[in-house]
Amino acid sequence: MPLRHQPAPPTPWDHDLDRPIIAPSAYVHPQCSLIGDVQLGENVIVAPNTSIRADEGAPFYIGANTNIQDGVVIHGLEQGRMLGDNQQDYSVWIGHDTCITHMALIHGPAYVGNECFIGFRSTVFNAKVGHGCIVMMHALIQDVEIPPGKYVPSGAVITTQQAAQRLPDANDSDRTFSHHVVEINQALRAGYLCANDIACVTPLQNQVSSNGSRSMPQNGKAPHSLQADIVDTIRQQLRQGHHIGLEFANARRFKVGSWQSGITISTAHEAQVLTEVKQFLADHPGDYVRLLSINPKAKQRQLEQLIQKPE
Incomplete structure (x- = not known):
């Protein structure tokens, strides 16, 4: 047993x-x-x-x-x-x-x-x-x-x-570290469960190329590394209880200030927010991307900051 x-x-x-x-x-x-x-x-x-x-x-x-x-x-x-x-x-x-x-x-x-x-x-x-x-x-x-x-x-x-x-x-900082440990272990839990499920693990095995290297994301771009000042800004906004949002614009829209809505990240867990921001940048390599800080109680923007220009 x-x-x-x-x-x-x-x-x-x-x-x-x-x-x-x-x-x-x-x-x-x-x-x-x-x-x-x-x-x-x-x-x-x-x-x-x-x-x-x-x-x-x-x-x-x-x-x-x-x-x-x-x-x-x-x-x-x-x-x-x-x-x-x-x-x-x-x-x-x-x-x-x-x-x-x-x-x-x-x-x-x-x-x-x-x-x-x-x-x-x-x-x-x-x-x-x-x-x-x-x-x-x-x-x-x-x-x-x-x-x-x-x-x-x-x-x-x-x-x-x-x-x-x-x-x-x-x-x-103590609480942020504790939340990060929770998130890491949640990823491990999902991984262990996946490893025991043939329907889950087979597609992952198929993503590994014949030479043993992992394939790139579907858009062909790996997630970006965030600059230290952007990370610090995100941390400061999360500590104030704000949500992080992202908008994007191509060159034509950027010239006239016509931004398109991207995502709003409702979690307060720093590691998850940073991961989603990095992936969003990787998904929009040809766009300008703007970081938003949103006060959920007042439903107002507290910050707008350009964090990416087109490659």
């Missing part, structure tokens, strides 16, 4: 033989040990050599788009529960869009909120980590509640509520 589908064993405290519930879009590596009453949300990725074992404390919940990286251990005591966001009791609750990175230990009773980052070899035990917290490497969080949006530095030992309250706020 594959480990990823193993039920909890019968014990003096639990005879239910609960099995994991895995969303169809989630990916669990075959070398992961996944046991008992564990619910994995949509787009979760669980890496090799992880142990998620709800055979003592249970249940566990892992929210959508969360990544559980290599060597992570998630376990729980028979006693003690945390209130999940659905108002049910859990031994371990991990929210959506959260990164549990290499060799971290989440030991229930434990709660980790949405959009959190738990760094390498850090431990969360009998504790609550609020939404949007950034926990760096080799930290210990025990017997406390970390308020939302806090930053826990590497090597920190947070075992009193007074220490938890004194923690600084996470900054934008």
Whole structure:
């Protein structure tokens, strides 16, 4: 029986033989040990050599788009529960869009909120980590509640509520990095699922030429590298909560100021925005391209900047 589908064993405290519930879009590596009453949300990725074992404390919940990286251990005591966001009791609750990175230990009773980052070899035990917290490497969080949006530095030992309250706020660059890790792992999840699907992987194999080099995109152009000042502008606009848009014009339209609508990128994830901007430039090599910053609340343009001239 594959480990990823193993039920909890019968014990003096639990005879239910609960099995994991895995969303169809989630990916669990075959070398992961996944046991008992564990619910994995949509787009979760669980890496090799992880142990998620709800055979003592249970249940566990892992929210959508969360990544559980290599060597992570998630376990729980028979006693003690945390209130999940659905108002049910859990031994371990991990929210959506959260990164549990290499060799971290989440030991229930434990709660980790949405959009959190738990760094390498850090431990969360009998504790609550609020939404949007950034926990760096080799930290210990025990017997406390970390308020939302806090930053826990590497090597920190947070075992009193007074220490938890004194923690600084996470900054934008920390959150951007965490979002980037989520995006990278989502790409890996999609890739792993594709690799196990013959209908998905065959067209990709056909794109590889006989000499082993990858083919170019359909328009024959590889995505452009963005200049540093353009990247900085995009980052600044995203930090202000603005959306990024793009317009284009050929030489004739450019002379009379008649721009054509391109795309509006609604995500706030920097890596995804940069990827879409680069691809748009590659798709319009013969056009002028203008970058827009749009305030979604006021529905007004805050910036118009020319970022490409025709080749």
